[in-house]
Amino acid sequence: MTTTQTERPLAVLVGVQLPGVDDVEHAADLAELGRLVHTLGFDVIATVSQRRSALAAAAVLGEGKLKELAELTGGSGVVPSGAPERKNKARARRAAESGEGDDDDGELGVDAGDDADDEGDEDDGVEAPGAGGAGQEARRATVVAVDHDISPSQARNLERATGAQVLDRAGVIIEIFHRHARSRQAKLEVEIARLNYVAPRMREAGGGADRQRGGIGGKGAGESALELDRRKIRDRIAELKQELTGVQREQSTRRALRQGQRRVALVGYTNAGKSSLMRALTGSEVLVADKLFATLDTTVRALHPEVRPRILVSDTVGFIKKLPHDLVASFKSTLDEALEASLLLYVADASDPTFRDQLGVTRSVLSEIGASEVPSRLLLNKVDRLSEEEREALRLEFPEATQLSAKIPADVAALREAIIAFFEQSMVEAELLLPYAKQSLIGEIYENARVLSEEYDDAGGRISVRAHPAALDRLRSLLAR
Structure with a gap:
């Protein structure tokens, strides 16, 4: 009998060491991201790191590092023409007319000289732990995990340059929470967070030109498919929050029963x-x-x-x-x-x-x-x-x-x-009078206090206890009703 072990998909970590972050902290952050990605079900084959003053506006990394990353994923390493957002089109057009490279290099051009950061930064190269083996070399990473929160446009540009799925740190954590949630409350809380994460990134999906007929009689521009999807997400979040309120109310009731x-x-x-x-x-x-x-x-x-x-x-x-x-x-x-x-x-x-x-x-x-x-x-x-x-x-x-x-x-x-x-150290001793008519409370006393002694006379039981002051107040309240 032979058993086949399914190969886990591969991932590459991306980190930018910003000013004020020392080498030890940067390495620890990337190691933690690696464990997060592993928990998500991927094997990390390499880490691409770079020292920068800030994340590159277009695709997180400078042009040189972006190409190194693409070699691990099978991508082109270049952000295709038309990828920058509309507000950057004029800059891209000027760059193209001046012969400075791709249309997108107008945005990547902000990082001119970033490759200089690569020179002399030997520790910031591509680290490939456990990437050896001919079989492994033939496989490409299908996920790029970035150790920062990145914008939707940065994620889209990275995906176009690498041909791989891109997750920032927040996305990785939310996906882990989504998979591991078990109770109804946890599932509701995670789904709300997940929808809040997805909603702003929908604007990068494109295809917003199709519109539903608007207004009475079909006049007006109407609502685009993208706007409709956003509204559906908002409505869904409202439903989940309402359901969560009910679940939390039940939890509060259970906690109230444990008061004292x-x-x-x-x-x-x-x-x-x-x-x-x-x-x-x-x-x-x-x-x-x-x-x-x-x-x-x-x-x-x-x-x-x-x-x-x-x-x-x-x-x-x-x-x-x-x-x-x-x-x-x-x-x-x-x-x-x-x-x-x-x-x-x-x-x-x-x-x-x-x-x-x-x-x-x-x-x-x-x-x-x-x-x-x-x-x-x-x-x-x-x-x-x-x-x-x-x-x-x-x-x-x-x-x-x-x-x-x-x-x-x-x-x-x-x-x-x-x-x-x-x-x-916070418990005090006291004596409680338990009338015969309220003998049903004896279990409550034993549950919330340590009984030191019991004596009974015509009036009922005199019970010496040691308990927390709040628990004593609750027991006295029950006995006084």
């Missing part, structure tokens, strides 16, 4: 190990995968072994640099779990040399939704991959942090005790 309970939210960069830690702390079968954005839905489970009152642990969506704004807005409701938590555990992959920047991204996004005031602790995860010298350096740099590995049971047990101790 002790809640911990795991937050951090994507692939920092939050889901592995969630599984270790709660004993639940949450998805654990070594890929970006494996978790898009908030999962809530009880700390295991259970304590009384229960402590709930939430695993939230991961963060990433340059997260599309539409996705940040869409997922704010998902992040409300962090906003309403009693304790935030910032999970960082200590084995990643860029984890400090990743931690900054996480804190920045949480600050946007107002969660920066929630008590927090820093967890430096995956320290089993570090040497003792590296761990000691981290102890000096982050004395308040907890170093651990989600794979080491002793580390997880210590974290569990630390979580319990955090809530213990």
